[in-house]
Amino acid sequence: MNKRIISNGFIGLIAGCLFLSCNQGGSADTTWLRGANFTPSTAINQLEFWQEETFDPETIDRELGWAEEIGFNCMRVYLHHLAWEVDKEGFKDRMGQYLAIADKHNIRTIFVFFDDCWNPTYSAGKQPDPKPGVHNSGWVRDPGDLLFTSPELVDVLEAYVKDILETFKDDKRIVLWDLYNEPGNSGYQNKSMPLLQSVFKWAREVKPSQPVSSAVWHNGLTDLNKFQLENSDIITYHNYSDEINHQQAIDTLKKYNKPMICSEYMARRNNSLFTNIMPILKEQGIGAINWGLVEGKTNTKYAWNEPIPDGSEPEPWFHEVFRKDGTPYKQEEVDLIKSLTLL
Numbered sequence: 001m002n003k004r005i006i007s008n009g010f011i012g013l014i015a016g017c018l019f020l021s022c023n024q025g026g027s028a029d030t031t032w033l034r035g036a037n038f039t040p041s042t043a044i045n046q047l048e049f050w051q052e053e054t055f056d057p058e059t060i061d062r063e064l065g066w067a068e069e070i071g072f073n074c075m076r077v078y079l080h081h082l083a084w085e086v087d088k089e090g091f092k093d094r095m096g097q098y099l100a101i102a103d104k105h106n107i108r109t110i111f112v113f114f115d116d117c118w119n120p121t122y123s124a125g126k127q128p129d130p131k132p133g134v135h136n137s138g139w140v141r142d143p144g145d146l147l148f149t150s151p152e153l154v155d156v157l158e159a160y161v162k163d164i165l166e167t168f169k170d171d172k173r174i175v176l177w178d179l180y181n182e183p184g185n186s187g188y189q190n191k192s193m194p195l196l197q198s199v200f201k202w203a204r205e206v207k208p209s210q211p212v213s214s215a216v217w218h219n220g221l222t223d224l225n226k227f228q229l230e231n232s233d234i235i236t237y238h239n240y241s242d243e244i245n246h247q248q249a250i251d252t253l254k255k256y257n258k259p260m261i262c263s264e265y266m267a268r269r270n271n272s273l274f275t276n277i278m279p280i281l282k283e284q285g286i287g288a289i290n291w292g293l294v295e296g297k298t299n300t301k302y303a304w305n306e307p308i309p310d311g312s313e314p315e316p317w318f319h320e321v322f323r324k325d326g327t328p329y330k331q332e333e334v335d336l337i338k339s340l341t342l343l
Contacts, residue, residue, distance in 0.1 A: 032287070033175065033287035033289070035072040035107065037263075038293050039078070041297065043297060044138035046140065057097055063294050074289060077098070077109055079112060079164070081156065111177055115142045118136050120140075134307045135300055136298055143195075154198065161199055165206040165208050184221045190224065213232035216235075217237065217264075232258070235256055238265070241271070243280060246272070259285075263287070265288070266291055302318055
């Protein structure tokens with residue numbers, strides 16, 4: 001039985017037009033997806049991003065403008081089911097506002113549903129202040145530990161995923177649905193398999209026009225990796241290592257003969273840099289989505305597990321491209337990015 005969500009013809013269009021040869025003219029090279037994982041600098045996590053009280057279109061507009069100026073044309077953006085659960089119509093309206101702003105800046109979007117990273121619990125309303133010098137101190141999983149203590153939550157999650165997909169399933173401003181970020185992280189391992197399988201099933205039932213995927217990120221999670229690679233329309237993956245390791249990962253994944261996007265890379269401490277990774281991805285027609293655009297409340301300029309409690313400046317920054325005022329963290333990096341993205 002053919003379990004494809006979208007037609008082979010559409011997959012071919014994705015491969016040819018988004019990554020290789022559909023230059024539409026203008027000052028930007030539109031043949032290749034590149035951009036960043038985006039949270040506005042005024043949001044500590046997905047809930048502060050999307051809740052009505054703290055949704056910040058002015059900051060989103062300003063910061064996506066900076067992205068456009070350096071030739072970025074795609075953002076990867078995390079959602080959260082709780083923001084939908086407490087305000088379903090408002091949440092979808094704010095997604096629409098975000099998409100309109102991004103489209104104004106010639107930026108398409110990858111939306112992410114679930115996530116196994118960072119804090120296991122969460123609540124609606126005011127979010128915590130950042131802990132000085134701590135990477136992603138306020139980021140929250142979705143659904144996190146609540147799924148294991150309240151199994152009835154799966155019904156809410158199904159309704160959430162299907163509502164969002166039904167609402168936006170033909171929206172050309174969305175390039176991909178990333179169904180589950182890093183399943184198995186936070187020690188969950190194969191405990192994440194049932195939700196991973198379910199979210200792909202729910203997406204197949206809706207049949208969005210856009211492709212769906214879930215990125216492989218850890219070689220040791222063999223069962224999860226197998227399911228992700230076999231069921232994703234586009235191969236997405238995360239790699240925060242140097243160019244040798246990264247190329248080895250690419251070579252391993254090419255055997256699936258599907259379009260590819262690296263949906264997380266660029267950790268300066270780890271020698272995963274714009275200078276040594278981005279040219280490789282462009283040359284091989286692989287989408288390039290680094291972690292972080294503007295320094296802000298997520299504190300991801302600080303490295304994983306290397307807090308600086310006094311909040312002083314890390315050297316080098318772990319992630320991010322721009323300072324809060326829009327100036328580049330490293331001008332030479334931005335010059336390199338523009339040389340690859342602007343004609």
